[in-house]
Amino acid sequence: GPAMAFTLKQDRPQLVGVSTSAPVVVALEQNGNRELKLYAAGADFRRYVAAGEATLTIFSPHDGSLGGALDLTSSPVMPAKEGVGDAVAVAPGASVLFGFEVKKPAEIGIGLRADPDRAEARLMDESGKLIGTGVSQIRKLAAGRYLLEARMPADAPPATVRPALIGLDPPPAGPPPEEIEKYLGLAGFKSNSNSNAQPR
Numbered sequence: 001g002p003a004m005a006f007t008l009k010q011d012r013p014q015l016v017g018v019s020t021s022a023p024v025v026v027a028l029e030q031n032g033n034r035e036l037k038l039y040a041a042g043a044d045f046r047r048y049v050a051a052g053e054a055t056l057t058i059f060s061p062h063d064g065s066l067g068g069a070l071d072l073t074s075s076p077v078m079p080a081k082e083g084v085g086d087a088v089a090v091a092p093g094a095s096v097l098f099g100f101e102v103k104k105p106a107e108i109g110i111g112l113r114a115d116p117d118r119a120e121a122r123l124m125d126e127s128g129k130l131i132g133t134g135v136s137q138i139r140k141l142a143a144g145r146y147l148l149e150a151r152m153p154a155d156a157p158p159a160t161v162r163p164a165l166i167g168l169d170p171p172p173a174g175p176p177p178e179e180i181e182k183y184l185g186l187a188g189f190k191s192n193s194n195s196n197a198q199p200r
Helices: 177-186
Strands: 003-010 014-020 024-030 033-039 044-049 052-059 070-076 088-090 095-102 106-115 120-125 130-133 136-141 144-151 159-166 189-191 197-199
Touching: 003 014, 014 024, 014 052, 014 095, 024 044, 033 044, 044 144, 088 095, 088 144, 095 159, 106 120, 106 144, 120 136, 130 136, 144 159
Parallel strands: none
Antiparallel strands: 003 052, 014 044, 014 070, 024 033, 024 052, 088 159, 095 144, 106 136, 106 159, 120 130, 120 144, 189 197
């Protein structure tokens, strides 16, 4: 027929991909939002789908039935944390999704290292809403879960990508332990194994 729909039910976030060999219109509905995109030469659609239910619909862009081949893929979100993450291989035209959590509002440095340096990056919130693009970003983020999508263009060679995050684990307030020891000593105190100051 002229359209086909898929109900996606997931217990955790996924990166969903749609590829077709013929022109189509792809629609994705999740969390009350609907995205619609026309592909005149075949679909190359990849999007974050949050946990829960979503609906993916494929339409024929012209009168008549859908034709050609359809390939649906789904891959999990890879966890990322403070610092530079492990290298992940990405094929031409493919994407990988990294997820991280901001525990309290903060300014976070977000980067993506790729070899070769052809990767495209998108930062999204947990619902899939776009926050920013670029392989180097500094964003003020509220507490919550976020996603960094790394995508290689179809004409790029195979690559490896690494997420880089700064600010998720800010240093503790106050001077480092060795400085505390120094000033306690000058004040006539010493610290015991329980880190409690005791007079000498």
